[in-house]
Amino acid sequence: MTNAAPPAAAVPGLAARAGAVRTSPVREILALTAHPEVISFAGGLPAPELFDADGIRRAYDRVLTEEPRRVLQYSATEGDPDLRQTVAERLARRGLPTRADDLLITTGSQQALTLLSATLVEPGDAVLVEDPTYLAALQCLGLAGARVVPVPTDEHGILPDRLAETVARERPRLLYLVPTFQNPTGRTLSAARRAAVARVAAEQGLWIVEDDPYGELRFQGTREPWIASFADAADRTVLLGSFSKIIAPGMRLGWLRAPAMLRRACVIAKQAADLHTSTVDQAAAARYLADADPDLHIARMCAAYRERRDALLDGLAWALPPGSSWNRPEGGMFVWARLPDGHDATALLPGVVEHDVAYVPGAPFFAGPPDPATLRLSFTTHPPVEITKGLTRLARAFGV
Known part of the structure; x- marks a missing residue:
């Protein structure tokens, strides 16, 4: 048996x-x-x-020839110092004074959204978004357990008066928006509406996540100021950027500019996620931006x-x-x-x-x-x- x-x-x-x-x-x-x-x-x-492709290849060739031991090794979570300095200088030239230490390099700006969801959002928290909005942001916020609340828009973007009403009613943790050449609509928020959004955030108390992957792809018209540049919102706005649209998406490089307290929390969350973004890709991007003429x-x-x-x-x-x-x-x-x-x-x-x-x-x-x-x-x-x-x-x- x-x-x-x-x-x-x-x-x-x-x-x-x-x-x-x-x-x-x-x-x-x-x-x-x-x-x-x-x-x-x-x-x-x-x-x-x-x-x-030729300029990118030369950048990789140069960093692998000159600094192979460094660029093939583990590196700091915060990101390559040269790359952060270059991003800071580009932001400053466009009217947003920024130090290298204000920035965290991420594995694409999509990771920045994940880090912010991990550090700012508790399950059940209300998070406001433009309606319609970037689909992957809805996925990321959903995975964090957020209660995503839409804010009405028109052909010029989010409606500040409806935003104020929604904030007063829902008491959200943050507002996520893509104010320049928005995905999916291509709309751009005017400077007046950006100032109004900043005032709502300051008066009613919420974080703003300003996602700007497309801002440098302007064909006509006048560049609008970042919401992060308005004094009302400077202490509560996180600006996200990406190299996917201006260099190559396959490099998976983005960045996050945030107030010190939140940035430190994102660094810890990133350490838990991937330790750091690819060292060699960051070094090549920094070299490309220095040697080529990116503009x-x-x-x-x-x-x-x-x-x-x-x-x-x-x-x-x-x-x-x-x-x-x-x-x-x-x-x-x-x-x-x-x-x-x-x-x-x-x-x-x-x-x-x-x-x-x-x-x-x-x-x-x-x-x-x-x-x-x-x-x-x-x-x-x-x-x-x-x-x-x-x-x-x-x-x-x-x-x-």
Whole structure:
């Protein structure tokens, strides 16, 4: 007679917050449109042919030749001193006095959002966002257990009076927003509205997370001041930036500028997450910014992106159903469009993909009730000829 082994106990389930976070439809659409014949307006991807691959290679070659022992070793959590100094100088030239010690280098600005969620948000805390807002921010805040509360917007961004009402009602911990060339809408908040947001934060007591990955991609118009530059909000604003749009996203480099108390907490959270961002990538970025002419490179990208934006805007009148509307962003990577009432951009997408073209439906970007007729179109990835070809396919898919 043999003794039967006891039945195995069930495997413990996932944490509740992990099951509550929705997947990214942008990533799912990118997987569907990975075939080379597809012209995709879905992903917010920089144009790969515009990467300064030669300049980046020279930067890596130089740091690996001159300082191999340093750049291949562990390094400080706060980040490469030369890179932080360079970022500080770039911010100061644009009107925001900054010291290297005010900055923390992160593994993409997405990690900065994760660090801030870990250091500022308790499960159940209210966090305010523009409606619609950056999808990955909704994912990050959801994983932290935040109660995400939408604030109404119009074609010029967040509405300060509605923000004040929502803050008074919800008593949030923080407000997250992308005030310049917002993802997904491409909208830019005016200086007057930025000042009003700063006043609300000062008077009612909340943190502001000002995410600025697109600010240097301006094609026309006048640069708006950072919210972090307003005296009312200087002690409670965290400014996030990224090298993904101006050098290359594959390097996964971003930065966080924050008041000392919060920055120290983020350093500890980062130590628990990854110890530090890649030493060699930081050193190469610092060398690239010192040796190359990044502003000239950015100007070339902006000129190319402006042509691509114009090609997209010129074709939407005949590519979208009659009665559609869209905005005209002064920079960034996205156009926000709306189909006529009764159209559902999500339901229409599978038929659109069958025509080897794609967009991102707007609904997933809303924290509140979504507008199903909205969609996001990225214009940066393809040259004008391909954009026109993609719009021809889009018109065919919509039957116009």
